[in-house]
Amino acid sequence: MSTELLAPLDLAFWHLESDTHPMHLGALAVFSPVAGVTRQDLLELLGTRAAAIPRLRMRVRDVLLPVGGAAWFADKDFDVHRHVRRAVLGRGDFMAEATRLAGELMEQPLERGRPPWQMYLLDGAGDGPFAVLVKLHHALADGMRAVAIGAGIFDQVAAAGTGRGAVRRRAPLPPRPWLPGPYEVAGMALDRIGDVGRALGVGASVVRASRLDLRGTTALTATSSGTRRLATVDLDAGAVQRIRRAEGGTANDVLLAVVAGALRRWMLGRGDLPAADPRALVPVSRRRPGGAVTGNRLSAYLLDLPVGEPDARERLRLVRTAMERNKAAGPMRGAGALAVLADQLPALAHRFGAPLAGSAARMLFDILVTSVPLPRSALSLGGCPLRAVYPMAPLARGQSLAIALSTYGGQVQVGLVADGKALPDLDRLSSAVHDELRELGSLLPTVPAPA
Known part of the structure; x- marks a missing residue:
């Protein structure tokens, strides 16, 4: 996948984050176990399928132009083992323990120097259910895009994608040149001026239409x-x-x-x-x-x-x-x-x-x-049927x-x-x-x- 500028709303979400206020969304998917499939099998399967999704191999870096902008770049040092991990739940009610641990994991900001996502296999006690917690930075995905990305881990989607575990993608964009010519720079400046004017117009119409009260x-x-x-x-x-x-x-x-x-x-x-x-x-x-x-x-x-x-x-x-x-x-x-x-x-x-x-x-x-819309068909991971998906919105x-x-x-x-x-x-x-x-x-x- 080639270099791709962050869309304006993605850029806004990227800059909204701070060390004390993470801006990632997520989902807690709960599965029923099947005989013969070990937790290590599932962990390796998660890693293989996540690594096969090109978007999950991309990280954000600042660019020279547009000023203040950022773009998605392929992470040359990508290692899926930094992103897919296993966590063992305490003994007790499975959902109570899963949501408790998931809350602690959702507190932790994503590392901004790497592709901004994490997956955790939450391992329950014995042969009971298990869960997968997915964390995606809001700059990477909105709700529908998160579903499209996350669906790549499921058996049905991975099989449809000929083993790549991803949904249909658009053709790659050609790389954007680092140093545009003088005429392009002038055109970009005029575009930015026009953008500000349109934004002010939209903002004024929003306030007039809704009579916003704070x-x-x-x-x-x-x-x-x-x-x-x-x-x-x-x-x-x-x-x-x-x-x-x-x-x-x-x-x-x-x-x-x-x-x-x-x-x-x-x-x-x-x-x-x-x-x-x-x-x-x-x-x-x-x-x-x-x-x-x-x-x-x-x-x-x-x-x-x-x-x-x-x-x-x-x-x-x-x-x-x-x-x-x-x-x-x-x-x-x-x-x-x-x-x-x-x-x-x-x-x-x-x-x-x-x-x-x-x-x-x-x-x-x-x-x-x-x-958050989900596929209507039954889904599974390594043959283990999906029981429920609890979406998690950012605060x-x-x-x-x-x-x-x-x-x-x-x-x-x-x-x-x-x-x-x-x-x-x-x-x-x-x-x-x-x-x-x-x-x-x-x-x-x-x-x-x-x-």
Whole structure:
């Protein structure tokens, strides 16, 4: 793969990171064991398949032009054994131990001088289940791109890729010259001036369209401690669909309403129900079908989660109405379209402006809630069937919680990532998520409540 400049949004994520605030996303995949496949076999298989994915052999380096820019370069010293490791869980409940250790591993920043990713084989006691934790820097992938990269470890994808373990890729780009001629330099400068003007225009239209109000301090805001605590929830996807059919809207509307109700339960239990509803950033992919899958392609909707509304069905109606309004405006025009600005700003602005922009995130929204699409077919690793995948979203600076959801095997798997010091009671929130879906289903006479 040839040299490739970081896309503007990737560059923004790269510069948003600090030693105390890592910017990687991840997933915890849980597998059932099969006889005859050892943990060492699986570790070697992970390494072989990861090494066969060209994107995972790339590292980031600064470039001379554009000023402030960076590019992906092949790592000449790449050694997959630096990235794929084994970790043994303590004795006890498997998921409790897996999420505890995964939280500790997610705290650790990725080494920026190497390809920015890690995989860990989390080995449970005896012949029980095992898990694979995948960490990818947000500059390397958004949710959909992370799925495309991570899928390369599975048997079905590796076989389809003739053993290379990767999804379809675009043709390599020709190398970019280090020293452009004087006419190209002048053209690049004019382009940057035009980019700034377009960015200002987009920003002004976003503010006018949404009448942005800045957020105050809530239970979901906290000074970043660099610590991470994880929790997982399994929801019945069939129950979600039954509620959707009864009440209208989309399955995502139902899940957002469940998140709102769970936050209400949790906040009431803490005696900390806010006067104003917390605002969620709901990412939206801007990828075109059949288009390139490299780089982040995101915009987002902003949604006020109705935690102040005591009735679960009314919460769902409020969420559905607000999301329909967001979709009518489109992800490129609403308040959540601020990510579009990153595509218009010059690289130098990202280098010096990213820390300020990162600190300002909590002024625009309180929590990230994202859905990550997964393949519908059954997947396995070395013949060991995949049981569940819990996605993990990165935390914005100054925020204490991010929620990601995916659907696989008839279940909606929810991954909750929290600042470990700010939310020591994360397990109470994960229980509230399950309880909220059960209550919402019980309120609908035609919808059986989940078991």
